[in-house]
């Protein structure tokens with residue numbers, strides 16, 4: 001069972017779940033350290049670009065939605081627990097088109113699609129449906145830190161599996177399953193969690209062979225009880241270079257093992273916050289029950305807006321502009337890294353082809369954490385980053401403290417260049433200090 005990390009100054013009779021939830025999230029910790037420095041370039045916050053948020057497409061969709069009073073009233077009423085049917089149908093159509101498969105080639109019905117308030121809620125509902133305290137989810141190390149919080153909150157164990165520049169290493173996953181068997185807790189393993197495209201925090205994308213291999217491993221280790229592979233495709237649409245890859249789910253055409261989580265937050269608007277999940281058949285009822293008890297349906301109006309956006313092809317038009325804007329930013333961050341970081345011995349980074357993040361590895365022994373020499377130096381130089389150690393599960397693959405995440409969603413290209421230059425100065429100064 002995870003230790004309680006929540007410090008309760010009033011000795012309130014909090015639940016175990018509240019205690020497992022832990023302290024303030026990373027964002028507030030970083031903010032608290034930097035309030036005194038408003039001119040700081042934040043390469044820390046994982047938000048999407050403010051300037052490209054889709055004001056005009058939303059205005060058009062809203063006007064269309066409110067045109068008929070009857071349609072508007074339907075959108076202003078409560079919806080269903082699973083969500084607005086035309087949007088669920090549109091999501092199925094989009095997935096099939098993106099995966100380049102015909103409907104009859106995969107087992108996928110609209111009944112398996114559930115709409116949520118962002119994909120984070122979907123992940124939470126699925127994990128809550130699968131996990132008892134002490135159960136295990138195998139995650140990439142490093143991996144998406146919010147899911148680590150979700151797992152801690154459920155009293156579950158996140159066990160880290162090695163990753164490289166192409167995401168989770170299949171051989172390492174295979175080894176971790178063997179290790180669990182030897183440790184006698186294989187029966188507690190319920191799922192593997194993987195971000196398919198442009199991972200948060202590493203920017204890594206799983207190549208097609210790895211997608212197939214991960215499905216195969218999960219299927220093979222499902223001898224005694226079915227295991228799930230939770231595919232988080234939050235960034236799939238944010239590709240700036242190269243060709244889109246069929247989902248991990250496309251390697252599981254009968255839809256038995258893969259839970260696919262998607263969202264319109266990154267591709268369109270996190271303020272509208274519509275996410276979705278495609279569930280193996282037997283998970284539909286339990287997830288729906290959980291959702292029924294929590295909110296009996298996510299905001300219906302937002303789902304109607306998204307359905308109208310898709311119906312009018314506004315998302316695809318927006319994506320073209322969005323990708324062009326982010327392409328400039330990813331070029332800025334990678335060019336600045338070449339210019340300023342390449343010369344620093346022992347520093348390297350993953351070159352993503354999409355998403356919002358660049359993962360930077362530092363020389364051995366240089367601690368990027370809040371108490372290490374680099375963080376305050378970087379703030380003094382004028383840049384903020386996310387220390388990489390936050391992205392490691394508490395067990396399994398050992399944590400690297402000499403790594404950090406840069407986000408390029410919010411700052412301008414000019415600020416990105418300034419921020420990366422400041423980071424390079426801070427790294428060099430810290431290395432001199434530790435030499």
Ligand code: PMP
Nearest residue numbers: 118119120144200234263265275
């Ligand atoms: N998955 C990943 C990997 C993410 O980075 C995020 C957003 N930070 C989400 C899921 C959740 O996004 P939302 O809940 O807005 O759909």
